[in-house]
Amino acid sequence: MSVSQLLDLVNPGTDAIERGRARQRECASPEGGNYLPILLQCDVPEIPPPPGPNKPALFGYDEQFADPEKMLAAQLRNAIMLCRTRSDAVPFVAPRFGIGFLPSVFGIEQEVFPDRPPWIKRHLSKEEAREATVPEDLSTAGLIPKAITFIRRAHELLEDRIAVGLYFMLSPIDIAFMVRGEDIMFDMHDDPAFVHELLEKTTDVFIKATKLLKAECGEPTDEGTYEGGLYMAPGGVMLCEDCAVMLSPDFHREFSIPYTRRALAEFGGGWVHFCGDGKHLMENYYRVEDLRGFLFGQLDLYDREKLLLDIVSHGKSLRYHLPRKKDEALPDYFDRALRPLAGRPRRGMIFGTYVANPEDAPAAMDAWHAAQDRLL
Numbered sequence: 001m002s003v004s005q006l007l008d009l010v011n012p013g014t015d016a017i018e019r020g021r022a023r024q025r026e027c028a029s030p031e032g033g034n035y036l037p038i039l040l041q042c043d044v045p046e047i048p049p050p051p052g053p054n055k056p057a058l059f060g061y062d063e064q065f066a067d068p069e070k071m072l073a074a075q076l077r078n079a080i081m082l083c084r085t086r087s088d089a090v091p092f093v094a095p096r097f098g099i100g101f102l103p104s105v106f107g108i109e110q111e112v113f114p115d116r117p118p119w120i121k122r123h124l125s126k127e128e129a130r131e132a133t134v135p136e137d138l139s140t141a142g143l144i145p146k147a148i149t150f151i152r153r154a155h156e157l158l159e160d161r162i163a164v165g166l167y168f169m170l171s172p173i174d175i176a177f178m179v180r181g182e183d184i185m186f187d188m189h190d191d192p193a194f195v196h197e198l199l200e201k202t203t204d205v206f207i208k209a210t211k212l213l214k215a216e217c218g219e220p221t222d223e224g225t226y227e228g229g230l231y232m233a234p235g236g237v238m239l240c241e242d243c244a245v246m247l248s249p250d251f252h253r254e255f256s257i258p259y260t261r262r263a264l265a266e267f268g269g270g271w272v273h274f275c276g277d278g279k280h281l282m283e284n285y286y287r288v289e290d291l292r293g294f295l296f297g298q299l300d301l302y303d304r305e306k307l308l309l310d311i312v313s314h315g316k317s318l319r320y321h322l323p324r325k326k327d328e329a330l331p332d333y334f335d336r337a338l339r340p341l342a343g344r345p346r347r348g349m350i351f352g353t354y355v356a357n358p359e360d361a362p363a364a365m366d367a368w369h370a371a372q373d374r375l376l
Contacts, residue, residue: 001058001073006047006077007076009047009076009080009083010076010162011083012079012082012091016086016087017090017091020039020088020231023035023036023037024037024090024231024232024233025233027346027350028232028233028234028293028317028348029347030315030345031345034346035346036351036372037350037351038351038353038368039082039089039229039350039351039352040354041229041352041355042357042361043081044080044084049077055115061113061118063114065146068150068153072093072150072154078228079162086362087361087364087365089229090225090230090231091163092162092163092226092229093154094165095146095150095166097146098118099120099174100119100143101142101147102178102202102206102209103120104142105142105144106179106205108120108124108178108179109122123178123179129179129194134204144209144213151217152216163217163225164219165217165225165226166219166238168240169239169240170206171206171240171259172202172203172206172259172260172263173243173244173247173255173259173260174244179198184198188251192254195255199259203262206239210263214236222234222235224267227295229352230271230319232270232293234292235267235268235269235270235271237263237264237267239263239264239270239271240274241256241272242275244256244274245276249281256284260288264290265290268290269291271292271293271295271317272291272293272294272295273295274297276297277302286310286314291316292316294316294318294319295319296319299320299321305340308341308349317347317349318350321351322337330363330367331370333353334367334368335374335375337351338375342375346376
């Protein structure tokens with residue numbers, strides 16, 4: 001399909017988006033809202049799905065890297081899947097230049113492939129990292145200009161029908177990992193002062209780049225959109241901290257948390273994402289006042305009910321999903337998802353699931369609300 005044909009399918013409905021923003025904002029408040037939000041996706045038969053996890057849709061990663069319209073087109077299927085259900089989701093698109101996007105400010109280069117995401121060619125030596133500086137103006141640094149080009153072109157083509165935001169912005173500790181590679185683990189033992197010096201630079205990059213790009217997106221400082229229809233308010237950023245899960249709780253408190261705090265504070269708070277098992281770090285995260293919520297890449301590694309209760313009990317939110325059992329009736333499925341929160345205020349859980357057809361979405365939303373009326 002051409003880009004223009006895909007754009008013709010982007011029709012989210014202004015009322016649905018405004019309701020989704022309001023409901024997700026209320027979900028983050030101490031009092032909660034009238035209903036916990038549900039983010040529904042459905043099939044889009046006109047557009048073929050990606051051939052597998054982390055496989056590119058419509059265009060190869062190398063083509064997307066080189067052409068902002070192809071990068072936009074590759075994301076529109078997911079956006080349309082959310083638009084069609086008119087649920088509480090807030091669809092968006094974003095520049096996606098791989099894990100080396102923010103590290104590119106330090107001269108890190110990536111190899112770009114047709115069939116898998118970009119990957120870093122070479123990390124910096126300790127001496128190179130020590131000598132690296134952060135420009136005052138990042139608009140011409142590394143891959144930042146390509147992101148600006150994408151954002152501007154996406155705005156032109158979408159005509160404000162859906163949001164343009166930011167995606168997979170590495171946190172200060174993760175940028176530092178990409179700069180030094182696994183050697184940073186030795187640096188933490190052998191030369192902690194050097195690591196803190198590097199983290200000062202990576203925090204500076206995160207804050208400057210995020211402010212610059214959010215301004216290009218037209219996104220408020222303290223609000224943000226993210227993958228899967230998530231809307232963050234208050235709190236304007238999602239910090240991606242996949243590398244942090246490799247740290248012990250003590251090293252996490254020393255080398256990650258102070259810089260995560262500073263990054264979040266600049267944007268009125270925000271969310272944290274990581275894949276892998278981070279149970280050993282949760283108490284550290286719970287103590288970060290400006291951390292509003294969590295997006296886990298692998299919820300199956302956790303006791304879901306316990307995790308949900310812990311997060312909500314600490315006044316934070318969780319983007320939650322639960323596999324549906326074979327032949328499980330929708331009311332039973334929703335009751336099972338909500339039961340851990342029985343009797344509690346309607347806050348802290350943003351639930352995501354799937355319906356086969358957009359025509360099924362209104363009934364699914366009614367069933368979701370009815371389940372809350374029974375249990376909460």
